[in-house]
Every structure is written in C-alpha cells, then in structure tokens.
Amino acid sequence: MGEPVRSVHAAPLEALLAELAVDPGAGLTDDEARERLARSGPNALPEQRRASLLAIFLRQLRSPLIYLLLAAAGLAFALGERSDAAVILAVVALNAVIGAVQEGRAERSLESLRRLSALTARAVRGGREVILEARWLVPGDVVLFSAGDAVAADARLIDAAALEVAEAALTGESVPVPKRPGAVAPDTPLADRANMVWSGTHATAGRGRALVVATGASTEVGKIAALTAAGEEPQTTLERRIAQLGRHVIAAGVVMCGVVVALGALRGLPLVAISMIAVSQLVSLIPEGLPVAATVALALGVRRMAGRRAIVRRLAAVETLGSLSVICSDKTGTLTRNEMTVTALYLPGDRRVDVEGSGYEPSGRLAERGREVDAGADADVRELLLAGALCNDAELVPPDADDPRWRAIGDPTEASLLALAEKAGLDVHAARERHPRQGEIPFDAAARMMATQHAGGAAPRVLLKGAPEAVLELCSGVRRGGRVEPLGDREAREVRGAWEDMAGRALRVLAVAAAEGAAIEPQRGYAPLRGRVHLLGLVGQLDPPRPEVRGAVLTAWEAGVRPVMVTGDHKATGLAVARALAIARDGDTAVDGRELDALDDEQLAARLERISVFARVHPEQKLRIVEAFQARGDVVAMTGDGVNDAPALARADVGVAMGVTGTEVAKGASKIVLTDDNFATLVDAVAEGRHVHRNLKRLILYLGSSSIAEVVALISALVVGLPVPLVAVQILWVNLVTSGLVTVPLIMGPPEGDEMRSAPVPRGEPLLSSQVLRRMAFIVPAIAASTLGYFAYRLSLGVPLVQARTEAFTVLVVSQWFNVLNCRSGRASGLSLDLLRSRWLVAGLAVGNALHAAVIFAPPLNAVFHTVPLPIEEVVSIAAVGSLVLWVEEIRKALVRRRERRASPSRRGRRGADHPAGSRHASR
Structure with a gap:
C-alpha cells in the first residue's frame, strides 16, 4: 500500500480512509500492518552507505603522523636500508589494521545504541493504543500525538484539539502552526496545509489523531533527504584537544630532531645513520595511536553506560560527565517512582478524606x-x-x-x-x-x-x-x-x-x-471562565521516592556534585521530598517561579548556594537556572522531559532527557537519555564519565612518559659521548610493541571504585595536566636511567656493541611494560590491583613478550632488528633493571597514600559539619 495518488490534503477524509482501507477508530490489525510493511518498507530514511573495510583501512593512513612514517620508510629505502624500510611499512600497516578494527568496533557499538534510542510513536492497532518504533509505521496507520511528541510520518489529521506543530525544520516557519482537520484547496502550498502533519516536525501544544499517508523516503523530509548529501559532523571538544596536543608534540619532535642531528654531527656520526635515528625518534614521540585509543575509550564508556540504562547521544558528553558539579533534576519519575497514588482528599467545609x-x-x-x-x-x-x-x-x-x-x-x-x-x-x-x-x-x-x-x-x-x-x-x-x-x-x-x-x-x-x-473558547483560553468556576476539592497524591535515590544523592555530594531539585510541584512539597532525600542541607530553602522572577541576576547569584529546590518553575525558567549556575563556573546537567524543556537541555553542559516519559523533542535536544528516568542512573553515568576521563589521562601518561624517556636516553647518550643505544628499526619496534599492543587494553580496564570519592574534573583541564606532568617527572628519569645506565655498564665490561644495544633495547621494552602497571592507577599499587581483571592487558603483555622474544632469539629477525640472542642470566638481570620504574612509582604512591591518611580525619570532620552526606560541594 503506497502513498495515495490524489493530493492527500485536498481529498475528502472519508475517501482517504476508504482508499487506505482503515477504520479510524480501530486502526489496522497486526496482520494488515505486517503485509503493508512488506510492501512499503520500514518508515526510515535511506541509511548512509557504510564504508567498506578497505575504505576504513585507508582512512587510517590520512594523518600527518602516518605521512612522517612513510617519509621515513622512503628515506630508508633510498639509503639502502631496505630492512628498516620494511619494518617501518609493517608498523604503518599494523597501526592501520588496529585502527580499522577499533573504529569498526566503535561504530558497531554506536549503531546498536542508535537502535536503542530509536524514535517511538503511538498508534491504534486492532482498536488498542500501542507504542511501537516509528520505523514500523505504515500507510493507513492511525497515529496519536500530543504536546512534545515528534511526528514520525506524513499524516492527514482526523481530529485535533488546540493542536500546534513546529515545522521550522521543514518549512522554515519560526512559530508553531495551528492545525485543524478538513480538506484544503489542491493548490495550497505545503507550509499552509493546516490539515497535514509532517515527518520530522513536532507538536508543541494540544493533541491530535491522524492517518498516515506516507512513510520513509516518500515523506516530504525523505524527498529532501534524497537531494541532500550528508555533511560531516564537526569536531568535538575532545577531538580538538587531541589535535592541539598532537600539534604541540610534532613541534617538540621537530625541535628534538634538530637537536639529535646537531649532536650527532658534533660527534662525527654518519649523517645517514643519525638522520634515520632522528626520524625514528620523532615517530616514536608522536602518539599516532592516541585518536583511535581515545575514540575507543569513549565508545567503551558509551557501551558501559548503555548497560546501566543511560544512552549517550553525543560521544564527547561522556568526558563532560566527569566534570559535572551540579545536577538539576526533575522530581517526578526521576527522584520518585512516578507511580502516583491518591492518598488524601480535601473538600470545602474542612472535610478530610483518607484514601487507602x-x-x-x-x-x-x-x-x-x-x-x-x-x-x-x-x-x-x-x-x-x-x-x-x-x-x-x-x-x-x-x-x-x-x-x-x-x-x-x-x-x-x-x-x-x-x-x-x-x-x-x-x-x-x-x-x-x-x-x-x-x-x-x-x-x-x-x-x-x-x-x-x-x-x-x-x-x-x-x-x-x-x-x-x-x-x-x-x-x-x-x-x-x-x-x-x-x-x-x-x-x-x-x-x-x-x-x-x-x-x-x-x-x-x-x-x-x-x-x-x-x-x-480555545482562542480566549481561561479568561471567559474567570469568576464562573467553583472549587470541588483538593487531591493529594503521593509519589514515593525511589529507594535507591537517597544513596545516589549522598554519593553525588561525596563526589562534589551538588544535586538541585527542579519541580512543578508546590515548594513545600518539593522541600519536604528534598530533605527526605538529603538534597536539601540545613538552612537550605525553596524558591518558586514567582519568587525567581522577582530576583535579578545578582540577587539570584547571591542566594544560589542555599537554594536546593526550584518549585513551580515553567520551562523558560529552567534555562535561567542553568545559566545562573554556569555563570559561577559550574558544569551543569539538566534533566527534562517536555518539549519546552528543550532550550534548557540544549544550553546545559549535559542535557539529560527521560526515556520513558520524555518527549521526542526533549530527547533530540539532549546529550544523554535515561531509559529508566532514574536519578541514580545519572549518578552512575557521572562515575562512568570520570572513569573515561581517568582512562584518557592514563593513556596520555603512558604514551607521553614512554616516548619522552626514549628521547631523553638518546640525547643523553649523545651528550656524554656514548654510542647510540638504539638503532632506528629498534625504536620503531618499541613503539609498535609497547603502544600498539597495550595502549587499547590499558583503557579497557575496570574502574578502581574510588571515582566518586574525589572532586569533579576541573572544566577545561588539558589532557597533559599538571598531575600527569608531575608523574612523568618520576617515570621518565627512571626509564631513561635504567636503559642508558645498563647500556653504559655493559659497554664498560667490554660487551660487544651489538649485544649491549640488544640489552638496552630489551631494558627499554621491559621498562615500558612495567610502566603499564604504573599507569593503571594514580595512587593504588600496581602490584595490589587485580591484574587478572584486565584480561585484555594481560593478553597484550603476553603477545608483546612473545614477539620480543622472537626478535631476540629468532635468527631471521636478528638481521632485521640488529639484535643477537642473549644469555638467560642476562634476561633475568634485564628484567630486574627494567622494573626500576615500577619501584620508583610504588614509592611515590606510598607517599601519596600516607599523606591522604594523615589528611583524611580533619577532612571528614569538616565535611560532617556541612552536610548529612558527610561531604560539602567539593568543587567550590
């Protein structure tokens, strides 16, 4: 059953109903709907063609960092170092394969989440109202919608009550358009067809019932989509920060190349050899795996959140969650069960009736x-x-x-x-x-x-x-x-x-x-009724708090995240619930919409710290609340479910829509959708956001410290007059083994469990933060000293240069494997963490050990990597020396834990005086 041939806006409704063979009261039966779906296809726009595996692989090569690798391979080939050129090309190929695999996995994860957050519609099937995915609508379906619902297909109105539809997305009309049933002239322009509603628009007021006349590519928006090429999404904030970091690293690397070549020339080393080492060192310094690993970290966070009933619609919102300092939450359904029960009645004459x-x-x-x-x-x-x-x-x-x-x-x-x-x-x-x-x-x-x-x-x-x-x-x-x-x-x-x-x-x-x-009189609203109305009574309803919310509120306070209630209820009701849930502290107050309007911005800012409940607020005031918190430096999440909540959701740092009760418009304006409408789920998502941010810091710490340590060891050798400890192909191999095999597993580790016992991540904190730099100050010297020190020691004993280089090469690799254990936590011992919980990291280390053993002990690879087999007793000594970086970090972590233990009693005392949760708003 396709779209009716005649102009659906001009035809009599009865004729359309007859042509589509549907009873407007009963709708289609399930069998009829299935038959029509088979003919018309799903109600969805044609999906963008997915990139082939080859295209994804080639996309990994479109990077200035990869261009440097290819240039190095060309230089090596031109200079006759064909084995070095082959290894460089192998590094490029393996890096591209790893990137393509991870990109494919991330895309599949996000695709499954798109299906989870699919648009739904209300339809009449077999005389019953049902909720179904919009993609299953067919011509002839009778659909229902009210304020806030998205229109999922082109449809002709059957009846409507004060219905208005926002059509700016289709027609450009800036204000909602009143809709009414009844045929219009055949030549009526699309924007003036008051009896039609269009896919891609949404109802802003009233309610209506309509007959679906076109779905999928046959809709007006589908016709436009067929003529429009999909544009690329702009870079996220995180992507820009990674790109900025990459530019800084490249600049530092170019300077480093110049220093290495200059020192080599002063030492009289062959220009070809020192140039190859400099280029290889530049390649090792550049974290070419960072963008892929960062995307994987975010995608894994998205997937874990989906398992905890939070659907992330904007990938970068995962990291932003880690910086949240204020959560403005609805009460009904989010803090409470949304299972309203009438428990009390009041009737004039002071009659009080209890309801069981x-x-x-x-x-x-x-x-x-x-x-x-x-x-x-x-x-x-x-x-x-x-x-x-x-x-x-x-x-x-x-x-x-x-x-x-x-x-x-x-x-x-x-x-x-x-x-x-x-x-x-x-x-x-x-x-x-x-x-x-x-x-x-x-x-x-x-x-x-x-x-x-x-x-x-x-x-x-x-x-x-x-x-x-x-x-x-x-x-x-x-x-x-x-x-x-x-x-x-x-x-x-x-x-x-x-x-x-x-x-x-x-x-x-x-x-x-x-x-x-x-x-x-709909046009006059309530004005004609003023003075003609008599009160029948009051109804008191109880919506019991969700049992898990109070614990989540206390967790939020402990994490430095301040919960604030924004409700349409009376302020006394809101404040009573807020106190029961520990949202309101001693001395906190509630402000209703009228009082809020009476406050100017300065007065609101002065009182904001002690306002825990905003009651009887209309959606426009939600926007002001968000902006007031942001003006004082807070990172704000705002929950909402109505169409008029969309501006506040869009303005908030993280807009959170309700998946059960939320309108499609609210979901479209949000970055996160809660599938269970639960405040506790949002607090869990904050913990996941902090875990993702911590993973990114682990990644930066590991890649940065390992790469800088190689550079320090090389330059130090040139300064003190030692031979170069590593040749170019060995540097490239270190980069592949340490980064390629353990970087992604490093960020796949489980949370440490203390994510919600610290303050929020400061807004705008760079990836290469002061905390990361302080840890590098311990790690880099340890790796460089162990590598260069062992190399110098072995040379002093008369060990041949090729063997000393093989040993220094292995010390560097082993040091970086120990450094992976360091980077799993900033304070917990690398030896106390349950390593077996990170099975992917264990697998990466195992494969890395096997590959490096092959490089050392397999004769065919000795010639390629300029190595020689090592005695077993030397392998034990190398492992001991390479562990230096672990023990240095263990000492630092022990000092950190000791300092925290000394500070914790006084900190607990200060917190307990401020809030029943035992913590104050730590981000202040």
Whole structure:
C-alpha cells in the first residue's frame, strides 16, 4: 500500500480512509500492518552507505603522523636500508589494521545504541493504543500525538484539539502552526496545509489523531533527504584537544630532531645513520595511536553506560560527565517512582478524606475520620471524583498474561485519578459515555492546568484541574453540602491551609473545579471562565521516592556534585521530598517561579548556594537556572522531559532527557537519555564519565612518559659521548610493541571504585595536566636511567656493541611494560590491583613478550632488528633493571597514600559539619 495518488490534503477524509482501507477508530490489525510493511518498507530514511573495510583501512593512513612514517620508510629505502624500510611499512600497516578494527568496533557499538534510542510513536492497532518504533509505521496507520511528541510520518489529521506543530525544520516557519482537520484547496502550498502533519516536525501544544499517508523516503523530509548529501559532523571538544596536543608534540619532535642531528654531527656520526635515528625518534614521540585509543575509550564508556540504562547521544558528553558539579533534576519519575497514588482528599467545609491502596490498582477504601465514605451517597465526593476522571486523558490497563500489574497509558497523575474513581465504585467508561467531551484546553506548562467541556446535562459543563494557585485564581465559589457557596476570605484561608498541610506531608496537590453552563473558547483560553468556576476539592497524591535515590544523592555530594531539585510541584512539597532525600542541607530553602522572577541576576547569584529546590518553575525558567549556575563556573546537567524543556537541555553542559516519559523533542535536544528516568542512573553515568576521563589521562601518561624517556636516553647518550643505544628499526619496534599492543587494553580496564570519592574534573583541564606532568617527572628519569645506565655498564665490561644495544633495547621494552602497571592507577599499587581483571592487558603483555622474544632469539629477525640472542642470566638481570620504574612509582604512591591518611580525619570532620552526606560541594 503506497502513498495515495490524489493530493492527500485536498481529498475528502472519508475517501482517504476508504482508499487506505482503515477504520479510524480501530486502526489496522497486526496482520494488515505486517503485509503493508512488506510492501512499503520500514518508515526510515535511506541509511548512509557504510564504508567498506578497505575504505576504513585507508582512512587510517590520512594523518600527518602516518605521512612522517612513510617519509621515513622512503628515506630508508633510498639509503639502502631496505630492512628498516620494511619494518617501518609493517608498523604503518599494523597501526592501520588496529585502527580499522577499533573504529569498526566503535561504530558497531554506536549503531546498536542508535537502535536503542530509536524514535517511538503511538498508534491504534486492532482498536488498542500501542507504542511501537516509528520505523514500523505504515500507510493507513492511525497515529496519536500530543504536546512534545515528534511526528514520525506524513499524516492527514482526523481530529485535533488546540493542536500546534513546529515545522521550522521543514518549512522554515519560526512559530508553531495551528492545525485543524478538513480538506484544503489542491493548490495550497505545503507550509499552509493546516490539515497535514509532517515527518520530522513536532507538536508543541494540544493533541491530535491522524492517518498516515506516507512513510520513509516518500515523506516530504525523505524527498529532501534524497537531494541532500550528508555533511560531516564537526569536531568535538575532545577531538580538538587531541589535535592541539598532537600539534604541540610534532613541534617538540621537530625541535628534538634538530637537536639529535646537531649532536650527532658534533660527534662525527654518519649523517645517514643519525638522520634515520632522528626520524625514528620523532615517530616514536608522536602518539599516532592516541585518536583511535581515545575514540575507543569513549565508545567503551558509551557501551558501559548503555548497560546501566543511560544512552549517550553525543560521544564527547561522556568526558563532560566527569566534570559535572551540579545536577538539576526533575522530581517526578526521576527522584520518585512516578507511580502516583491518591492518598488524601480535601473538600470545602474542612472535610478530610483518607484514601487507602497504592499504585494504579483500583482497590482500597475511602474513609473520613475512620468511617468509610460511600461515593454513591455522598454527592460532593462523587462530583470531585467524577470531575477528576472526566478531565483526564489517561487510561488504565488491567492485568493480562504479559504483565500482572495494573498499568497506566498517559500521565501518571491522571491515571491515579482514574484509580481513585474506580476505588470509589464509579464506572469511568460509562461516565465518559454519559458525559462526552465537547471541547478542551490541553494542559499547558505555563498555565499549569487543563480544562474540558462535557455534555450530558441540561447545559454544557466545564471541568478543570491543575495547580491549586492557578485554579483558585479562577474560582468565585466552592461546592459544599450539594450546593455552590461564595468563596470568601475564610473559605480561601481554609483551602490554603489544607493545601499547605498536604504539601508539607510531601503530597502533590491538585485542585479540581467546575463551571456550570460554561463553554470553552480555545482562542480566549481561561479568561471567559474567570469568576464562573467553583472549587470541588483538593487531591493529594503521593509519589514515593525511589529507594535507591537517597544513596545516589549522598554519593553525588561525596563526589562534589551538588544535586538541585527542579519541580512543578508546590515548594513545600518539593522541600519536604528534598530533605527526605538529603538534597536539601540545613538552612537550605525553596524558591518558586514567582519568587525567581522577582530576583535579578545578582540577587539570584547571591542566594544560589542555599537554594536546593526550584518549585513551580515553567520551562523558560529552567534555562535561567542553568545559566545562573554556569555563570559561577559550574558544569551543569539538566534533566527534562517536555518539549519546552528543550532550550534548557540544549544550553546545559549535559542535557539529560527521560526515556520513558520524555518527549521526542526533549530527547533530540539532549546529550544523554535515561531509559529508566532514574536519578541514580545519572549518578552512575557521572562515575562512568570520570572513569573515561581517568582512562584518557592514563593513556596520555603512558604514551607521553614512554616516548619522552626514549628521547631523553638518546640525547643523553649523545651528550656524554656514548654510542647510540638504539638503532632506528629498534625504536620503531618499541613503539609498535609497547603502544600498539597495550595502549587499547590499558583503557579497557575496570574502574578502581574510588571515582566518586574525589572532586569533579576541573572544566577545561588539558589532557597533559599538571598531575600527569608531575608523574612523568618520576617515570621518565627512571626509564631513561635504567636503559642508558645498563647500556653504559655493559659497554664498560667490554660487551660487544651489538649485544649491549640488544640489552638496552630489551631494558627499554621491559621498562615500558612495567610502566603499564604504573599507569593503571594514580595512587593504588600496581602490584595490589587485580591484574587478572584486565584480561585484555594481560593478553597484550603476553603477545608483546612473545614477539620480543622472537626478535631476540629468532635468527631471521636478528638481521632485521640488529639484535643477537642473549644469555638467560642476562634476561633475568634485564628484567630486574627494567622494573626500576615500577619501584620508583610504588614509592611515590606510598607517599601519596600516607599523606591522604594523615589528611583524611580533619577532612571528614569538616565535611560532617556541612552536610548529612558527610561531604560539602567539593568543587567550590
């Protein structure tokens, strides 16, 4: 079934439904959908052709660093050093193979994550609303969407309520476009087709139901995509930092080459030999494997996070997580279970009703002062519950074979009102049939309420529910004892007292009201209802905190990451939950949206340190909160789920969207999507980000210290008048064996477990940080001294130069293997860490040992690498000398641990006085 031939925007809807053979109420059956999918194909744009293995291999050669290697090979061949040229070319080939394999693995990991974060859609299949991947939509599907949902296919509207769609991505229209059903003229331009919604756009307000008429490449955006070549993504911050580091290293290497050649000339060494050594040393100094290894480190972090329910949409965000100092988190669903349960009711006349039961299961009784309430006989209670069920877009799904629990389709707050009505014995489906909806004002985050109009009585009736302060502004009366009475000052104080009492018990409070004989005018909003509304009562809902969140909050504080709650609830409710979860410290306060608007930027900055809860904020204020924290130097994560959260998510250093309740627009603006909407998952992701950053530092430390040590040993030999300790081909072999075989395994090691017991990584800290340089100050002299010292010692004993060089060559290799153990941790002993946990590193060391043994003991390779077999007793001595770098680092680490033990008691005392978590905001 393809796209209808006629102009779908101009054809009568009934004709389209007949042509696509679909009932708009029941939708397609699963069998019909499968048949159409086989004919039309998946609802996806043609994927960019994947690069061939050869193309990926050749891409590894497009680097100035590789060009230097090839130039060195050409120079060696021209000078008759064909074996050296062959080894250099082997280094290039092996490096390219390793890079291609790792790039392919990283791409496969990211491809699997793209599938995990695929766009979803709501459709009607077989008379039931289902959620499915958008790629399975077919022409003839009936789809549903509301504010924040992405439109997944081109579709003709069947019906709509106050629907507006942002079409800037397709038409360039800067403001959302109102949509309405009904045919339009055949020559209507695409941007003016108000009865159509287009793939690639998103709803910003209202809700609608539409008939899919085109999918995949047949959609308007698909036609454009077919004409547009995919552009390359810009470099990430991390890639730019690596490129900058590479340029600095190349500059240093060129200077080093000049020094080596000059010293060799002063010593009278052959120009050809010293030039080859200088070029080889330059090659060894350049970390050509760094970009590939860094990408692998990030990709591995992405994969581990996916296993912990955090989908990373921007690779560089992994490293940014390690620098987070503030997490601005939603409450509902993120800090709490998002399983709303009504536990308390207030009705005018100071009536307090307790509600039993939990979750969405409609079982439990209503009791007032211990006596059961009969909603059938109590008109005030019945009206309150009925209004909550009718002014409602959710559905309850009873248990079935697939899931034994009652489940909600739609907003959990609304689902809890349905469960409440069913507990009281009301038949929600029958009530909806008796009082059909005639109009509505969908929920709006700025207005903080919604309204619906219903028939079924002598005159139309409007029902409202929302934030108490918003609803009460419209009210002029209250329903009490079966009649409407004026809302005076005494009644208003009574309502406010009940509301604040509920909020103080960490209940989320909704006000429910009605307007008799009123009608909704969508264009005028709530203005016509002002003064005509009477309050039916308040509903107190409890969304219990997730049991794991308090521990995650304490972990965040200990790690120097400050959690802040941003919620749409009343500030008393938010502050009560924040204190229960240890988010709020002693003396911390809550600020609501109105108070926030009253603060200028300087006043907000002055109070920011003690504000733990931002309550009743609208999405635009989230952006200001993010910018306020960033202005004082914080690295900020912001969570969000709504379409209007997108600006704040995009502005935050790490925007985090909710995978379960989040809109597709919010997911598109975010860098990370939590598949379980859980704050604890975000804290786990921070730990993973720090682990990735630590891996990158390990990589820089290992490559830098090993390469610089070779240069120091070479230049020192030339200065003191010794022969050159290594020939060019040996330098290249060291670079291949030490870097190629253990660099990637080094960054695949497990976390040390202390990632969340230190302050965040400072913003903008360079890869070659002062901490890395301080460690190099111990490692480099140890490797250079052991290599050059053993070489000089053996020469003094009269050992032939070729054997002394072979021994120095081996000492250097062994030193760098011991250095791998050093680089696994900055403070823990390389001997105490469980080496067997890093099986890839063990494998790399084992293969490296075998290859180096072949170079030393295999006669065919002796001629290539200018080596000779060594006596076994010398191998033992070489291993002992090569371990010097390990013992030097062990002494340094022991001093670090001793200093930490001495400092820890006083540090714990300072922390305990500041926060119940035992830590203060360490990044300050």
